[in-house]
Amino acid sequence: MSALGVVVLAGGSGERLGGVDKATLTRAGVTLLDGVLLATFAAEHTVVVGERRPTVREVGWTREDPPGTGPLAGLLAGVEALEPTAPTLVGVFATDLTRLGAQDVHRLVEALACAPHADAALFVDAEGHRQPLAAVYRTPALIRVLRELEPLEGRPMRALVRELDVIEVPDLGASQDCDTPEQQARLDELDDGE
Secondary structure, rough: OOOOOEEOOOOOOOHHHHOOOHHHOEOOOOEEEHHHHOOOOOOEEEEOOOOOOOOOOHHHEOOOOOOOOHHHHHHHHHHHHHHHHHEEEEEEEOOOOOOHHHHHHHHHHHHHHOOOOEEEEEEEEOOOOOOEEEEEEEHHHHHHHOOOOOOOOOHHHHHHHOOOOOEEEOOOOOOOOOOOHHHHHHHHHHHOOO
């Protein structure tokens, strides 16, 4: 298997949740950030983009400069922090993926391995929406496009995906996130029931 690095984007403001730090929300007693870190334990190196906090395993930390300039700026900061290790692949995951498991990460890596022409493998949900924050990218293509898109401030993730040859992997629930009070309430219900 190709060397895998991981970037977890945990620097968002949680605006739609009233400013809640999504990384600290819990499911079954585990913070959402730790859930993503457990799902990506096979990575050789992991960098979290966001404020430092206790985590279930050792990771590197970085921030986009200036903080709050969006997911692409955060992604570039994370990839730059991984660069000394030169992983062949970079898994990119939002901190609030409530159902991501190690098997989901493996599915993305395998899909990309089976498509040598592709730059990325990402989940596509039941509505057909691509999930660029639940994906694995080939490092050289990712860095090239991020550099071409600079300045990155305020640009959406879809700007990155538009420039890449992407393999779509049917999502079995791994990209379910927690962005709204309704989603948080469902998460709390699940947490209470377990």
